[in-house]
Amino acid sequence: MKLLVCVSKTPETTAKIAFTNNNAEFDSSGVQYIMNPYDEWYALVRALELKEALGGSVTIINVGPAANETIIRKGLAIGADEAVRIDAEPHSALYVAQQIAEYAKGEQFDIVFLGKESIDYNGSEVGPMVAELLGLPFISHATKLEMEGDIALIEADIDGGDAQLEVKAPFVVSAAKGLAEQRIPNMRGIMMAKRKPLAVKPPVAMEDLSVAVHFTLPPEKGDVKLIDPENMEELVRLLHEEAKVI
């Protein structure tokens, strides 16, 4: 099977979130970056498992500047065969989706994997957009994926439950927790990754239709009101009369 995994770069989960340029831009100074956990832990690993079981190849693609190559190399170290970087700032979901679709169009992938969302802009938009641009079915939040010939049997999270679905390849799927178990790259993988092909391609031009123009931080919480653990009637009263939530 020919598999493509889309990976993005996100701030590390404990990173301090701050903005610059009059709160118009994310302040990346001092921020450590990681591969988006959903892409790394679930999408990439499930793709590798399928390749190991059924043969084929796993390509990873990232839309981003040269600095993203550390993350791309990590994906290669975990086991992907080759990588493609589209050399552009990922301004918006549609922009990224266009770049991925443009590359994937000529390549006839059986499955395009992504994470269910990125932990920075939390959009869940790139997957459905890539699918639409390629004219392919899309399944979101997959927690299980097995192939029977060219038919995929998929379990996916839906609001308050799960769905069992069937779809014929080619298709696009987004990965949620449960789809696979995180893999830590070993020394051999890291050494081999240095020699694996990483192609850099120019972006296709397009207009952004939706742009983030201003950021704000949530208001600071006031001090916590401590309640006597013996007096839960008081907590209930406050929740009713003061917070008005029950």
Next chain:
Amino acid sequence: MVLILAETQKGKFKKTSLEAVTYGDKTAQLLGMESVALVLGSASGLEELGKYGATKVYHVPNQSLDNFDSQVYAAVISEAARQVGAKVIIFSHSALGKSTAGRVAVRMNAGSVSGVNALPTVDGGAFRVKKGVFSGKAFAEYELKSDVKVLSLMGNSIPVAGGGEPAPVEELNLDVPPARVTVKKLERVEGITPLPEAELVVSAGRGMKGPEHWNIIEELAEVMGATTACSRPVADTGWRPHHEHVGQTGIAIRPNLYIAIGISGAIQHLAGVNNSKTIVVINKDPEAPFFKAADYGVVGDLFDVVPRLTKAMKQFKAE
């Protein structure tokens, strides 16, 4: 025209869809437009959506739409949007919305923002709307530059407005392409409000010591009519089902009340819950980081405090 996709579940409109209809109506007023709702597949009581602000309800009744395939939905919704001349298309940020809104944006050449949490502003022609980013650690305002705009609305962002008149219903005759995704089975947790829709959430962490103690959590949730949630290690070790996992790598929620029991309040946990309106933390460690994010705190052993809280809630309910 503002077009809102309304989803049903077991023949009833979902709460998140009623919120979306309310949101669509308010957005339409801002833009000096009308808001209409769209319903796909088998459904009844469509005129009810008028009560929440829709001036008209369009219905594509084809039974094949009871099988959800985002590609088919995107084609049908886009065609309906063209026919009614929609300028803003609104989804709930639900499982269905998440897999369909982006597709519709592509088809309509529309700018889109997913998971918006406040009404848009229209200032000198600039259409702007807010959403949570960095897993709840910040908010971003987006500007949409396209003629047609697609938004999906985060649950619990706007109170449902009732009280309007029933609306006229019109059937739309549209081509429904064949589905390529087949839904074999749907399993829903019965009788419980799903986490993204829940207004009251009781959540517990590793402080519970083991799954055998969860009866005290379930009892409190039941008395309150709340939905249960948990921290990541609790779901990872299989103490609780993974759909209860909230946080940066779980579900992001914003209920009116979040009660955190035996959860330390790691930054990745807070990321998914700190937009809750009111947070109560019960923890025996006064230094637990969660207290910094809490409105009300109880320093004590959860095995004593929780049953006491359940008792107090029961009393309150009885009064």
